[in-house]
Amino acid sequence: MNSSQKQTKSKIPPNRSQFLQPAATSLTLLIMKRLIFLLILALVFCSAQSRSIIPRHQPHPSLQISNKTQNEASCSFTVVIRTSCSSTRYTLDHISLAFGDAYGIQVYAPHLDDPASRVFESCSTDTFQISGPCTYQICYLYLYRSGYDGWIPYDVTVYGYNSKPATFYYNVKVPADIWYGFNYCSGARATSSAATK
Template identity: 65%
Template sequence: MKMSKAAIVFLYFGFISILCEAKWIREKPQASESFNVSYIQNLGSCSYSVVFTTSCSSTAYTRDQISIAFGDAYGNQIYAPRLDDPSSMAFERCSSDTFEIKGPCAYQICYVYLYRTGPDGWKPDTVKIYGYNSKAVTFYYNIFIPGDIWYGFNYCNSASSSPRRIGQMSHLLVILSFVFFALV
C-alpha cells in the first residue's frame, strides 16, 4: 500500500502533536531553592478549594508538617503555612483531603509548591486547586516530597511547559496538517 506525501505529513504532524502532549504529562515536580513565600500581595480576599489526593504507595499516615503556596503569573500568591493536623487523619494513604484556603485574589493558577518537614514522608498523587477567577487546575506529583525544600511546578512563564500553550500548539499542528492535506 502506497501512502501519499500528504498522508505522511499528516501522520508526522499528528505524531509531533502527541509528543508535545506527552512531554507535559511526563513532567515531574522540581525543587526550588529560590522560591520565596514572603511576597504576598493583599489584593482582596478570595477562597480556594485545594484537594490533595495521597498516593496509595505513600506511608500509611504522616505526622509531617505540610505547607502549600500557589499563585498566578501576576504575583498573586496564596500561602497556607500548615495544613497538617495529626488528629484529623489528613494525608493518609489512598485518601483525598479538601482544604478551604483564603488568600489574595488570583487569576489562573499556574504554579504550586509544597513544603514538607518531618520524619515520616508523604507522597501526594495530585493537587487540584479551584479558584474564583480561574479554571480548576490539577498538578500531578506521584512522587515522595523531599524534606525541607519547596517542591512543585511552575508553568507561569514557560511557553514550552505551559499545559494551555502545549494544547494550543498541538491543535495548531493538527489544523496545519489538514490545510496541507487539502492543498496537496
C-alpha cells in the first residue's frame, strides 16, 4: 500500500503555486525596477526644474563703472565670447563688458568691438586678454551694447588668476544702451559697492 501510494503521489501533477511563485517574484521585481526608474526620472526632472530658480540674465540700469577699476591693472583675464548662430552675420554694435566678484572688485573692458577684425560674427568665438584689478571668484558679468544690429552672444567665459572659469549663458539679444547680464553673487553688494569706490 505504501508503494502504491508513492506511485500515485508521483503521478499527481505538482502544485501550481510552485510555478506561479517564481513568476510572481520576477513580476514583482520588474514592477519594482520600473518604479525605481520612474522615481529616479522624477528626481532628475525636479532637480532640472529647480535650476530655473537661479536668476536669469537681466538688465542692471544702475551699474556704474568705477574710475578706480579702470586705472588698476595688476591681473590678466582671458574672456572668451561665443556669438550665437542666431545673431546677425556681422555687427557694428559697440560692445563693452564689466565683471567682478562678491567683494565689489570690478573689471571693465570698454569697446571690445572692432568690425575691421571681424569680431562678434555669427557662430564665432572671440578671445580677449583684459587687464584689471585682481578679483576673487567671478560671480557677476554684464554686457553693454549700443547700436542697431541686435548682436546675440551665446555665452561668455571669464578665466581669472584667483578663480575658477565662470561661464554666463545668454543666447538672447542684448538690449541696447543698458547693462545686461547676471549677478550670482550672494547679494546686491557686489555691483553696488563697486560704484561707491
